[in-house]
Amino acid sequence: MNIIKHFVGGKVIDGTSRRKGQVFNPATGEQESEVILATKSDLDKTVEIAKKAFDTWSLKPALQRARIMFKFKELIEKNFDELTKLIVSEHGKVYEDAKGSLIRGLEVVEFACGIPHVLKGEFSENVGTNVDSYSMRQPLGVAAGITPFNFPAMVPMWMFPLAIACGNTFILKPSEKDPSCPMRLAELLHEAGLPAGVFNVVNGDKEVVDAILSNNDIKALSFVGSTPIAKYIYENAAKNEKRVQALGGAKNHLVVMPDCDLEGAVNGLMGAAYGSAGERCMAQSVAVAVGDIGDELVSRLVKKAEALKIGPGMDKSSEMGPLVTKQHLEKVKGYVDLGVKEGAKLALDGRDLKLQGYENGFYIGGCLFDHVTTDMRIYKEEIFGPVLSVVRVKTFEEATKMINEHEYGNGVSIYTRDGDAGRTFASKIQVGMVGINVPIPVPMAFHSFGGWKRSLFGDSGMHGMEGVKFYTKLKTITSRWPSGIRSNPEFIMPTME
Ligand code: NAD
Secondary structure, eight states, X not given: OEEEOEEEXXXXXXXXXXXXXXXXXXXXXXXXXXXXXXXXXXHHHHXXXXXXXXXXXXXXXXXXXXXXXXXXXXXXXHTHHHXXXXXXXXXXXXXXXXXXXXXXXXXXXXXXTXXXXXXXXXXXXXXXXXXXXEEEEEEOSEEEEEOOSSOTTHHHHHHHHHHHHTXXXXXXXXOTTSOHHXXXXXXXXXXXXXXXXXXXXXXXXXXXXXXXXXXXXXXXXXXXXOHHHHHXXXXXXXXXXXXXXXXXXXXXXXXXXXXSOHHHHHHHHHHHHHGGGGOOTTOEEEEEEETTOHHHHHHHHHHHHHTOOBOOTTSTTOSBOOOSOHHHHHHHHHHHHHHHHHTOEEEEOOTTOOOTTXXXXXXXXXXXXXXXXXXXXXXXXXXXXSEEEEEEESSXXXXXHHHHXXXXXXXXXXXXXXXXXXXXXXXXXXXXXXXXXXXXXXXXXXXXXXXXXXXXXXXXXXXXXXXXXXXXXXXEEEEEOGGGOOSSOOOSOOOOO
């Protein structure tokens, strides 16, 4: 059995724990690895190492840190295939999708290569007579990241390239369901020339998460995962005086207006609802059919969803792979059972899918509910599987009101040919990331990623300038040199003249 350990101080280490988690290949349903689940003492030792590494790393010129990022980028490109296969083998998503997610992570590394430019401060000459003022952004110290199973490379890469490039040291606690790709990224970072202790991976579960929350030497914490855990992280990290950003779950709507390019909307929905088996925080799990478009929309969706090619992620012809674990498969099937009980019309049922040769894999076929209403749990809750709900409304206003009243506000899209509707939608909708005739509006690395409402606790998103601000603190200096020093003491609030 393959044993996945920790990466600390520039090398793979065992740690002190005897507790282990199981890592499966979702395509076959077989356990392929065990991951060691760290203790509080493992985490505390890692923090000591990262703290020591910060003393020298934070003083390195930003240009030298950027050069390591350039080299890291090169190594990721060189090892694309291996990294992609690691994602497929533990997460289950199809190869090209896994590769796409890696590219989206790589884009943050590319953004981090420009760190000397983005860290430049501001300077004002003569804010008062002979007085200058300037600002700089300085790193915080040891930062940590806790990440979900659904993007084992991309989500950690929303965090650590910028944290490190800004001069912090970093401890990553990846999901215990698919930790191999982050471990390999740690090795590549060191091959790129990163000094030992600057980037560390500590594998584990709640025990190590709680150790991160209670360690006072961790100054900033980035979290991505489900909403109940995001809230727990936000409250406890803030209580322990950490800077915190905690991204949570989602229920994203795609509004289909009667005037839209319907084929474009249906294709957009297919990829956004069933891509990565619906295990994306930006998955479109609710289609909002406006006016009389519902019947035609559902009939086209059923035809396409029935034809979805489902199979192992390494099979080049697969469009959708399995779910991540057996427990998650049972949970998603349970939601489909619930939808039927709640009275929604199950237009396509994927629950009984069996794949020849992969009978033990965690597969489910695409499911489609029609006539879903806002009081149903399948509408309110995040299912995180290939289950699309169609809600029918009469007007654009009804659609926006419904979306604005939902507890989540991660992503949303509208398909329309009406510029006025598109513009009003973008302006009025209470959601952080908006697509207009774009199905999955994930911002690029040089913009920032973040939802609203219960999809993000804290006030900054990931990557882009929000990321740079999150991983640095602002210092503003006001200076006067001897020829300008006033001779008498002053007891009034200083004003600049
Ligand atoms: P999860 O909340 O179960 O786990 C996330 C992390 O928290 C993991 O590292 C896990 O080990 C840890 N964790 C789990 N239970 C914990 C507990 N009780 N105490 C402390 N730590 C705990 O999420 P998941 O199932 O891995 O990922 C799916 C979720 O992540 C979905 O809700 C999805 O929407 C969300 N997600 C959100 C975004 C976003 O940008 N908003 C992006 C990706 C995923």
